[in-house]
Amino acid sequence: MRTAFTAEQLADPQMAGAAKAVRTCVHCGICTASCPTYVLLGDERDGPRGRIVQMQAMLEPGGVVTPEAVHHIDRCLSCLNCRTACASSVNYQRLVDQARIHIQDHYRRPLMDRVLRWMIAKIMTRPKLVALGLLAAPLGAWLPGRLGAMARIGAKARPSRTAAPAPVVPHPVKRIAVMGGCVQAAMAPQIDEAVARVLARRGIQVVPLEGAGCCGALPHHLGREDEAKDWARRAIQAYEAGNYDGVLISATGCSAQLKDYAHMFLGDAVWEPRARAFAAAALDFLELVTPLKEPTSSALRVAYHPACSMTNGLRLSGQGEALLAASGFTLVPFGESHLCCGSAGSYSILQPELSGQLRDRKLAHLSAADPDLVVSGNIGCIQQLGGGIAVLHLAQLLDWAEGGPTTLPVELPAKPR
Numbered sequence: 001m002r003t004a005f006t007a008e009q010l011a012d013p014q015m016a017g018a019a020k021a022v023r024t025c026v027h028c029g030i031c032t033a034s035c036p037t038y039v040l041l042g043d044e045r046d047g048p049r050g051r052i053v054q055m056q057a058m059l060e061p062g063g064v065v066t067p068e069a070v071h072h073i074d075r076c077l078s079c080l081n082c083r084t085a086c087a088s089s090v091n092y093q094r095l096v097d098q099a100r101i102h103i104q105d106h107y108r109r110p111l112m113d114r115v116l117r118w119m120i121a122k123i124m125t126r127p128k129l130v131a132l133g134l135l136a137a138p139l140g141a142w143l144p145g146r147l148g149a150m151a152r153i154g155a156k157a158r159p160s161r162t163a164a165p166a167p168v169v170p171h172p173v174k175r176i177a178v179m180g181g182c183v184q185a186a187m188a189p190q191i192d193e194a195v196a197r198v199l200a201r202r203g204i205q206v207v208p209l210e211g212a213g214c215c216g217a218l219p220h221h222l223g224r225e226d227e228a229k230d231w232a233r234r235a236i237q238a239y240e241a242g243n244y245d246g247v248l249i250s251a252t253g254c255s256a257q258l259k260d261y262a263h264m265f266l267g268d269a270v271w272e273p274r275a276r277a278f279a280a281a282a283l284d285f286l287e288l289v290t291p292l293k294e295p296t297s298s299a300l301r302v303a304y305h306p307a308c309s310m311t312n313g314l315r316l317s318g319q320g321e322a323l324l325a326a327s328g329f330t331l332v333p334f335g336e337s338h339l340c341c342g343s344a345g346s347y348s349i350l351q352p353e354l355s356g357q358l359r360d361r362k363l364a365h366l367s368a369a370d371p372d373l374v375v376s377g378n379i380g381c382i383q384q385l386g387g388g389i390a391v392l393h394l395a396q397l398l399d400w401a402e403g404g405p406t407t408l409p410v411e412l413p414a415k416p417r
């Protein structure tokens with residue numbers, strides 16, 4: 001497609017990536033059916049092709065950021081299903097990331113929107129402050145819309161609980177730094193405990209990456225790129241200060257962010273090479289774990305919910321299912337497994353209606369398939385679906401199957417159905 005980006009704009013490597021995505025799109029519409037918001041709303045402006053047109057209009061010289069374009073771009077989940085579906089290799093991620101930064105820098109949102117986004121960037125990135133959300137928990141049931149969604153997340157925090165130290169592995173084959181992250185550390189420290197035990201049984205010692213905090217994905221998806229870069233620099237410095245064989249974060253949404261650090265610093269002579277080295281060392285749990293040595297004899301029927309960040313960000317499609325099958329679990333297929341569950345970072349707070357519709361749709365498909373348990377690798381999806389159905393992190397299921405202290409949230413079936 002023809003574009004009008006100037007040479008000056010194209011000198012910025014981030015903008016050059018966005019311009020390339022616009023130029024490469026041939027407007028064929030193949031991606032449209034894979035877009036969750038298009039599936040829900042049936043509006044071309046809420047599909048990838050329509051959004052590409054709107055983003056081009058705002059980014060090219062003379063472009064104006066209109067409330068209408070912001071409305072439709074805000075509704076994008078950044079699930080990147082469109083990127084995976086595109087036959088022309090349009091890198092939609094580069095475009096939507098740039099558009100979000102542009103909106104943040106050039107558009108004045110209504111006051112409540114600004115306050116909410118500030119709270120997400122400043123509070124949800126810090127586990128201790130997420131735990132303070134407990135104070136707002138009683139409001140979650142009756143507060144409407146987005147504030148209620150945020151209060152309900154605070155209600156899930158566990159302020160008195162931090163992850164127990166990892167077991168000591170006598171002669172580790174690998175020593176992996178683990179980032180606790182933010183929301184998961186506040187809500188589900190038991191996940192990283194299970195990760196540490198499962199990896200210890202495979203000879204891998206995990207060590208907390210002291211000094212690191214949030215991966216930066218939350219501010220990044222809000223277009224608050226300076227804050228996202230600050231978190232990234234902090235993680236990189238923490239990693240460089242130690243001697244490790246890799247760095248792990250046990251939520252696929254965060255893993256995908258770590259592996260994209262080099263792109264954040266493109267053109268920065270100091271930080272790009274450091275970010276590139278860090279990204280090369282970043283590992284997802286799925287890349288470290290191996291199947292159970294002894295396949296399970298349980299009759300547990302498991303549905304694997306593939307997080308968008310795992311499928312479209314990390315490009316590890318099929319690996320979770322393969323691991324579970326090789327571990328002896330009976331895999332239960334379900335409809336529309338490729339569509340986002342509506343969690344998408346802070347999307348469940350900022351777009352509670354669409355997020356709720358996607359959640360209900362996902363739960364309906366899962367319930368129809370009737371698994372004993374749903375397994376995922378991303379805290380956002382686990383929180384989004386939990387309450388509607390029994391959900392565990394993949395590491396927790398393996399920990400249980402290997403005799404670890406993790407308990408199942410369901411009764412164990414007596415025999416295969």
Ligand code: SF4
Binds near residue numbers: 026030032085
């Ligand atoms: S499939 Fe690719 S080329 Fe076709 S409309 Fe979608 S993004 Fe553009």
Ligand code: SF4
Binds near residue numbers: 075
């Ligand atoms: S990233 Fe997801 S929600 Fe956004 S346009 Fe692509 S498919 Fe649709």
